[in-house]
Amino acid sequence: MFEKEITKFRELFRLGISAIKEAARIYVRAIDTNSLAKQAFAKQMPEIPAQAWSTLEQVGRGLLHERILLLGGRVQEVMKGLPLSVQTDAIENGVDVLLHDGTVMRMKPENMISSQLSQVFDGGRVRSLAAQRAWMESKRSYQLAKHALGDICYRVENGCLIVLAPVSIGVDELRRLLEMMK
Numbered sequence: 105m106f107e108k109e110i111t112k113f114r115e116l117f118r119l120g121i122s123a124i125k126e127a128a129r130i131y132v133r134a135i136d137t138n139s140l141a142k143q144a145f146a147k148q149m150p151e152i153p154a155q156a157w158s159t160l161e162q163v164g165r166g167l168l169h170e171r172i173l174l175l176g177g178r179v180q181e182v183m184k185g186l187p188l189s190v191q192t193d194a195i196e197n198g199v200d201v202l203l204h205d206g207t208v209m210r211m212k213p214e215n216m217i218s219s220q221l222s223q224v225f226d227g228g229r230v231r232s233l234a235a236q237r238a239w240m241e242s243k244r245s246y247q248l249a250k251h252a253l254g255d256i257c258y259r260v261e262n263g264c265l266i267v268l269a270p271v272s273i274g275v276d277e278l279r280r281l282l283e284m285m286k
Contacts, residue, residue, distance in 0.1 A: 121170055128164030135161070159184075171195050179213045182221045185228035199224055202236040219243075260284045 134141040146157060162168035162184065169191040172180050183191050193199075198212040201220055213221065223239050224231055231239060257271035263285050273281070 124160075124173065125163060125170045128160045128170075130164075131157075131160055132164030169195060175214050178218055178221055179216075182225035183213060186225070186230070187228075190230060194230070199230055200233060202233050202240065204240070208233060 131141075131145060134145065142157065146152070146154065152160075159168065159173065159180070163170050163173065166188055168184060169188060172183055172191060172195070175183070183194065186194070194213055198210040198215075200208050201211045201216065201224055202208055211220070213225075216224065223236050226235070226239075257269040258265055258267045258273075258281075260266070260281060265281055265285060
């Protein structure tokens with residue numbers, strides 16, 4: 105069902121992407137020849153938003169994968185600084201994303217939520233899993249429970265201090281515990 109339409113759509117879509125890439129190259133050649141070309145192109149093509157010209161320049165210079173144009177928004181923003189080979193790999197194969205439960209999932213950038221994009225992409229690089237973990241910890245907001253020393257938070261057993269709950273221990277108490285552990 106729809107095979108004929110899908111085949112034609114795919115063909116035209118790929119031609120369109122190739123045409124955009126070639127148009128971007130032409131734009132770059134023109135602005136490299138004469139800086140006034142930027143204004144001339146923008147004036148002759150008012151249907152192209154002003155902010156899109158710098159993106160087209162990046163595509164034309166081979167700095168931005170043309171498929172990122174389709175992604176737009178936050179995805180486009182975080183991927184712009186990556187080398188083209190890294191952009192291509194991320195778009196085609198996805199990247200490893202560390203989840204809160206410690207598991208790793210390979211995800212394409214367009215499927216990530218905003219916080220995952222921030223977690224994975226860092227100003228021109230893809231964070232390693234260890235760096236993602238550190239990023240996650242830096243964003244984590246939690247308070248350790250505070251226990252009074254009278255609560256049973258620790259015990260000394262066979263010369264070892266066994267901590268049962270988060271606790272703050274002052275210097276005097278620590279000295280006393282060290283004496284008990286001898």
